Amino acid sequence: MYAQMVKTDAARVRSLDEMDPVERAFQERVDAGQKIEPKEWMPEGYRKTLVRQISQHAHSEIVGQLPEGNWISRAPTLERKAILLAKVQDEAGHGLYLYCAAETLGISRDQMYEQLHSGKAKYSSIFNYPTLTWADIGAIGWLVDGAAIMNQVPLQRCSYGPYARAMVRICKEESFHQRQGYDALMCMVKGTPAQKAMVQDALNRWWWPSLMMFGPSDDASVHSAQSMAWKIKQNSNDELRQKFVDQTVPQAKYLGLTVPDPDLKWNEEKGGHDFGEPDWEEFFNVIAGNGPCNAERLEARKKAWNDGAWFRDGLTAHAEKAADRRAAAKIAAE
Amino acid sequence: MATAALETAVDQAALLEFLLRIGDNALILGHRVSEWCGHSPALEEDIALANTALDLIGQTQLWLGLAGEVEGKGRSADDLAYLRDGYDFRNILLVERPNGDFGKTLMRQFLFDAWHYLLLKALKGSTETRIAEIAEKAFKEVSYHLDRSRDLVIRLGDGTAESHRRMQEALDDLWPYTGEMFAADAVDAALVEAGIIPEPQSLKAGWDEIVAEALAEGTLKKSADGYMHKGGRRGVHTEHLGFILSEMQFLQRAYPGATW
Numbered sequence: 001m002y003a004q005m006v007k008t009d010a011a012r013v014r015s016l017d018e019m020d021p022v023e024r025a026f027q028e029r030v031d032a033g034q035k036i037e038p039k040e041w042m043p044e045g046y047r048k049t050l051v052r053q054i055s056q057h058a059h060s061e062i063v064g065q066l067p068e069g070n071w072i073s074r075a076p077t078l079e080r081k082a083i084l085l086a087k088v089q090d091e092a093g094h095g096l097y098l099y100c101a102a103e104t105l106g107i108s109r110d111q112m113y114e115q116l117h118s119g120k121a122k123y124s125s126i127f128n129y130p131t132l133t134w135a136d137i138g139a140i141g142w143l144v145d146g147a148a149i150m151n152q153v154p155l156q157r158c159s160y161g162p163y164a165r166a167m168v169r170i171c172k173e174e175s176f177h178q179r180q181g182y183d184a185l186m187c188m189v190k191g192t193p194a195q196k197a198m199v200q201d202a203l204n205r206w207w208w209p210s211l212m213m214f215g216p217s218d219d220a221s222v223h224s225a226q227s228m229a230w231k232i233k234q235n236s237n238d239e240l241r242q243k244f245v246d247q248t249v250p251q252a253k254y255l256g257l258t259v260p261d262p263d264l265k266w267n268e269e270k271g272g273h274d275f276g277e278p279d280w281e282e283f284f285n286v287i288a289g290n291g292p293c294n295a296e297r298l299e300a301r302k303k304a305w306n307d308g309a310w311f312r313d314g315l316t317a318h319a320e321k322a323a324d325r326r327a328a329a330k331i332a333a334e
Numbered sequence: 335m336a337t338a339a340l341e342t343a344v345d346q347a348a349l350l351e352f353l354l355r356i357g358d359n360a361l362i363l364g365h366r367v368s369e370w371c372g373h374s375p376a377l378e379e380d381i382a383l384a385n386t387a388l389d390l391i392g393q394t395q396l397w398l399g400l401a402g403e404v405e406g407k408g409r410s411a412d413d414l415a416y417l418r419d420g421y422d423f424r425n426i427l428l429v430e431r432p433n434g435d436f437g438k439t440l441m442r443q444f445l446f447d448a449w450h451y452l453l454l455k456a457l458k459g460s461t462e463t464r465i466a467e468i469a470e471k472a473f474k475e476v477s478y479h480l481d482r483s484r485d486l487v488i489r490l491g492d493g494t495a496e497s498h499r500r501m502q503e504a505l506d507d508l509w510p511y512t513g514e515m516f517a518a519d520a521v522d523a524a525l526v527e528a529g530i531i532p533e534p535q536s537l538k539a540g541w542d543e544i545v546a547e548a549l550a551e552g553t554l555k556k557s558a559d560g561y562m563h564k565g566g567r568r569g570v571h572t573e574h575l576g577f578i579l580s581e582m583q584f585l586q587r588a589y590p591g592a593t594w
Contacts, residue, residue: 078391088384311375
């Protein structure tokens, strides 16, 4: 889940009877499964929540380029290098669609960058973990993209049209990302003992942070309830986490790996796995900026932005000059 | 059919040398460009540069794959990319120059693209079918690379005073590495004779024209033709190549024989 703990400004979810006619008409359309489009009336809280969620999602794609980009120059074969480049490029593309989707809600990309750089806007906790070996690249595809898909498939049915549509294309690409990650790991576990050990080590480090991607239990959260009422969110964090564990455990087994959770076992009665609780203290620390790579990730993004200021200014200046020249030529011609 | 074409009277050693030169250019420049991934000045640039790098890595697979076949010792494109040391690399020095700021990266790309474009255009008519086929595919990609790098060089040259200064500085720094593109030796002579590659000097006028037009439009001043650095084409590189290789080849070297 690339958007975690998104606030809604709601104190509680109001019933239809408590709404004025305009808001009630909006809610009834949402309830009926209709899409809300940019120029239509929407409650301010709905708009703000979407801006928070979509920008957080976009920032996650952009910051997410860094841990994987870290291994492009060290990819072990030309084919793996090409696949990884294509994947990171897709992520930049996802960032672009998502910033565009957020822009339909009245915020500019530059404003969103400003919020990211100042620390006001968050991005997914997962990208604050380091990629230490090549197996981490496979593990990110398998686990991180796998968890993202869990969240993003239902988002294709989100009530806000531009976000839902962006998600359709993104989901297709994410599914390729997950497969390539699993494929890279499959190749390694069939390889030498050192390669297999590398994969197990990656699973040991990425398992719990992947479960944390869904966020803490939100059964009692008013923000989640409001987001669900607005159909921005479709499932609870625990539901998605359970689904992810149930999907992933057999895949780990197929790879011949051990999931690093002593409490993990199949529960016949519920038809799903029982599993341990992630370390939420660690999660809140990472969210608060104390993860292993928070400072580096943000610094890298700020540096790219600041170092590139002359480039962006240069292009803007050229566009203005070109426009002036066209205008002058037009006057001369008249 | 293709293999038969490669078994003509042409000097196989010269052919191999040429394929390593063109393949290593794509490999090393692709590597350099990919270093920007996630760090470029605008999201659109991250996407475009990744695309360029992807094209170059794809071309590397084709050129070095063919080089391995011509060599006939069972070496794959990966073997050639990951298991040779610096003195066996045949790329020109220009492509191993460090990225520098984004302006220098773009200028390096433009100077290379203009030449690469002309070279591939000529190679489409190579008497060697396999080379002509690869050139056909690569030419389409490189036409786009050139459109893009030329456009940015013009816009940044004629942008702000700061962007102009950076682009001029990049041009002056890189200019001494452009001469190697047109250098010729016995390898070239043998292949030119067989109609496999164009005479390197024959590309110079076209390159001068593309470069001069873009520089003029971008209000940049052509650098003085002074001393030109050479060596890459015969395996004598700058200190930078060793670091590129130690990074690129790390996994293949640390885990010999492993499959990835």
